[in-house]
Amino acid sequence: MTTVVPLNIENVDTDQIIPARFLKAVERKGFGDNLFRDWRYDKDGQPVAGFPLNEGKYKGEILVAAKNFGCGSSREHAAWAIFDYGFRVVVSSFFADIFKNNALNNGLLPIQVSEEFLQKIFAAVEADPAARFEVDLENQTFTICATGDKTGFDIDGYKKECLLNGYDDVDYLLSIKGEIEGFEQARR
Amino acid sequence: MGKTLFDKVWDAHVVRQLDGGRSVLYIDRHYIHEVTSPVAFLGLRNRGLKVARPAQTTATADHNVPTINQHLPVEDPQSRGQLESFARNCAENGIEHFGLGHPKQGVVHIVGPELGFTQPGMTIVCGDSHTSTHGAFGAVAFGIGTSEVEMVFASQCILQPKPRTMRITVDGKLGKGVTAKDVVLYIISKISASGGTGHFIEFAGEVIRSLSMEERMTVCNMSIECGARGGMIAPDQTTFDYVQGREHAPKGAEWDKAVEGWKKLYSDPDAKFDKEYTFDAADIEPMITYGTNPGMGMGITGTIPSDEGLSGSDKVSFDKALEYMGFKSGEKMIGKKVDYVFVGSCTNGRIEDLRQFAQAVKGRRKADNITAWIVPGSHMVENLAREEGLDKILAEAGFELRQPGCSACLAMNADKIPAGKYSVSTSNRNFEGRQGPGARTMLAGPLVAAAAAVTGQIADPREVFNL
Numbered sequence: 288m289t290t291v292v293p294l295n296i297e298n299v300d301t302d303q304i305i306p307a308r309f310l311k312a313v314e315r316k317g318f319g320d321n322l323f324r325d326w327r328y329d330k331d332g333q334p335v336a337g338f339p340l341n342e343g344k345y346k347g348e349i350l351v352a353a354k355n356f357g358c359g360s361s362r363e364h365a366a367w368a369i370f371d372y373g374f375r376v377v378v379s380s381f382f383a384d385i386f387k388n389n390a391l392n393n394g395l396l397p398i399q400v401s402e403e404f405l406q407k408i409f410a411a412v413e414a415d416p417a418a419r420f421e422v423d424l425e426n427q428t429f430t431i432c433a434t435g436d437k438t439g440f441d442i443d444g445y446k447k448e449c450l451l452n453g454y455d456d457v458d459y460l461l462s463i464k465g466e467i468e469g470f471e472q473a474r475r
Numbered sequence: 476m477g478k479t480l481f482d483k484v485w486d487a488h489v490v491r492q493l494d495g496g497r498s499v500l501y502i503d504r505h506y507i508h509e510v511t512s513p514v515a516f517l518g519l520r521n522r523g524l525k526v527a528r529p530a531q532t533t534a535t536a537d538h539n540v541p542t543i544n545q546h547l548p549v550e551d552p553q554s555r556g557q558l559e560s561f562a563r564n565c566a567e568n569g570i571e572h573f574g575l576g577h578p579k580q581g582v583v584h585i586v587g588p589e590l591g592f593t594q595p596g597m598t599i600v601c602g603d604s605h606t607s608t609h610g611a612f613g614a615v616a617f618g619i620g621t622s623e624v625e626m627v628f629a630s631q632c633i634l635q636p637k638p639r640t641m642r643i644t645v646d647g648k649l650g651k652g653v654t655a656k657d658v659v660l661y662i663i664s665k666i667s668a669s670g671g672t673g674h675f676i677e678f679a680g681e682v683i684r685s686l687s688m689e690e691r692m693t694v695c696n697m698s699i700e701c702g703a704r705g706g707m708i709a710p711d712q713t714t715f716d717y718v719q720g721r722e723h724a725p726k727g728a729e730w731d732k733a734v735e736g737w738k739k740l741y742s743d744p745d746a747k748f749d750k751e752y753t754f755d756a757a758d759i760e761p762m763i764t765y766g767t768n769p770g771m772g773m774g775i776t777g778t779i780p781s782d783e784g785l786s787g788s789d790k791v792s793f794d795k796a797l798e799y800m801g802f803k804s805g806e807k808m809i810g811k812k813v814d815y816v817f818v819g820s821c822t823n824g825r826i827e828d829l830r831q832f833a834q835a836v837k838g839r840r841k842a843d844n845i846t847a848w849i850v851p852g853s854h855m856v857e858n859l860a861r862e863e864g865l866d867k868i869l870a871e872a873g874f875e876l877r878q879p880g881c882s883a884c885l886a887m888n889a890d891k892i893p894a895g896k897y898s899v900s901t902s903n904r905n906f907e908g909r910q911g912p913g914a915r916t917m918l919a920g921p922l923v924a925a926a927a928a929v930t931g932q933i934a935d936p937r938e939v940f941n942l
Contacts, residue, residue, distance in 0.1 A: 466490060467501065471501075
C-alpha cells in the first residue's frame with residue numbers, strides 16, 4: 288500500500304517528462320533530478336508552487352496521470368527519469384505504445400485503468416492526499432483502499448514475472464539456470 | 476499435421492515457452508567477433524559474471540583486421556585496441572580465440588563450418604546478420620544484437636519470438652556459368668529486399684539439392700538480404716560428407732549416432748509453410764545488381780528497369796539508387812566500366828570460389844584499369860589455395876592473394892573502394908557507401924567477377940570464358 292502523486296494533465300509528452308537538453312549524459316544516471324524539469328522549476332531554477340511534485344502533501348511510488356501519458360519522442364530517458372525519481376508505477380487511462388514498452392523494460396509498471404476509475408483515483412487523492420492505494424501485480428489488481436473500489440489490469444506474462452522479481456532479460460535467464468541445466472542434461 | 480525442418484530444430488531447443496509468444500531458446504554454438512562483443516563482455520563484467528559456456532563459444536577476429544602484412548602491428552590504434560580487448564575478454568572467460576596470425580583465424584562464418592563446429596540440427600547465433608550462412612547445414616542460425624550476445628554469454632539461452640516459415644523451391648537444372656550466388660541474387664530480385672521479413676526460409680528443390688555445401692552456404696548467407704531471419708537447407712549425404720572428419724565433428728560411434736539423428740531433419744510431406752515460392756532454374760542467368768539494395772538485381776544480359784509503375788517513396792528511392800550508381804533506366808549493364816573487383820567475404824570467400832575465379836582467369840591477364848582484391852575467407856582457405864597452386868595461377872594473371880578478413884565487404888579496415896568508383900563485388904550488400912564512402916557496388920558471383928577482372932568491364936562470363 289502506498290500513497291500517490293496526482294498529475295491531472297492529459298497528453299504528457301516525453302519532452303515534458305525529460306526535456307531534450309538533459310539527454311547528453313552517457314550514463315544512465317541522475318535523470319530523476321530533471322524529471323518534469325520545466326514544470327517543476329521556473330527559469331531561475333526555483334520550484335514552481337502548486338506543481339504536485341513540489342507539494343509536500345503528495346508522496347509515494349505511484350504517479351497517476353491523465354490520459355495519453357508518454358506520447359511524443361521515443362526517448363527511453365523518460366522511463367529512466369520517472370524510475371530514477373523514485374516512482375515504480377504509473378497509472379493512466381491510456382499510454383503511448385513506445386513509452387509503455389520502455390517502462391516495462393526498465394522496471395516501471397504502467398497500469399492502464401478506465402477513464403471512470405481514473406477519475407475515482409483523482410477524487411480520492413483530492414479528498415485526502417494521504418489516501419492509500421494498493422497495487423497487486425501478482426493478481427493484477429489496483430485498489431482504492433478508502434472506498435474498496437478495485438480494478439484489474441493487463442500485463443504481458445513474461446514482463447510480469449520480470450517485474451515481480453526485479454529482473455531484466457539476463458536476470459530472468461539466470462533465474463531459470465536450473466531449468467537450463469536440466470535441459471542440457473536431458474539432451475545428453 | 477507434419478512439422479517443417481525449422482520447427483523440428485527450433486522446438487527441440489525450447490527450454491521454456493513464455494506467455495506472449497517468446498521462447499527461451501537454448502543455443503548450441505555461439506560465434507563471436509571483435510566488433511559486436513565488447514559491450515556484452517562489459518555488461519557481463521558489471522554483473523560480476525563470466526561466460527557460462529566458454530566451450531560452446533568460438534571467437535575469431537575478422538571484421539576489423541588488415542588483409543596485408545598481418546604479421547605487423549595493426550596500424551590504426553582504434554582497430555588495434557579493439558583486437559587487443561577482444562583477446563583479453565576471451566582469455567578472461569576461457570574462450571578459444573583465433574586472433575590475428577592464428578592458423579585458424581578467418582571470417583567467422585567460414586571458420587565455424589570448416590572446423591566442424593557447425594553441424595546439422597544445431598541452434599547457432601552470432602552478433603552478425605550473416606550467421607544465416609550456417610543454415611546450409613540444417614541448423615537454425617541467425618544474427619543477434621549485443622544485448623542478446625550478453626544473454627547468451629550469461630545463460631547460453633536467448634529470448635526470442637518464433638518466426639514464421641517460408642519455403643523457396645528452385646526446380647530444374649542450372650545453366651552453364653550460373654552459380655549459387657546467381658540463384659540467390661535471382662531469388663532476392665524476385666521477392667525484394669524485404670520479402671522475407673518475419674520469416675525463416677527453407678531452401679528446397681532439385682537445384683538446391685544439387686549444390687555443394689559451400690554453394691549452399693552462399694545461398695543461406697544471403698537470406699538476410701531479403702529480410703528473412705535466416706535460411707536453412709535439409710541435411711543430406713552432401714552435408715554429412717562435408718562434416719565428417721572435420722576437427723570438431725563427432726567421431727566413431729558418436730558420428731553414427733549423430734547421422735542417425737540428422738537424417739530425421741527434413742520437412743514432413745504434410746508440413747505447412749506460412750508462405751511458399753517456386754522458381755525455375757531455366758529462368759536464371761548470371762546476375763548483377765544495378766542499384767543500392769540486394770533486391771535490385773537483374774540477369775546480366777538484361778537492361779536496367781525503369782521506375783514505371785512505382786509511386787511515392789518507392790519511386791523516390793529507385794530514382795535515388797540509379798542516380799547514386801550513375802546509371803539510367805533502359806541501359807544495358809554489359810559494357811559498363813569497372814574499376815575494382817573484390818572476391819571474398821562470408822558469401823564467396825571459400826575455396827570453391829577461389830578455384831572458380833582462378834580457373835576462369837587462368838592464362839589470361841587482369842585488365843589494366845582493374846584493381847583486384849582477392850581475399851580468402853580464412854587461413855585454412857588461404858593455405859589450401861596455395862597448396863593447390865591457385866596463388867601461382869592468380870599471380871601469372873596479375874592477381875595477388877591477400878590475407879583473410881571481412882575486408883572490402885564492409886570496408887571497416889583499410890580496404891575501401893574510393894568514392895565514385897565502380898566495384899564488382901562477390902560480397903552481400905550494395906548499400907550506399909557500404910564499400911567505402913561514395914563507392915558504387917555491383918554484386919555478383921565469382922564468374923561475373925572474373926569476367927569483369929579480365930575485360931575491365933561488365934561482361935557475360937559465358938561468352939568471355941566460352942562456357
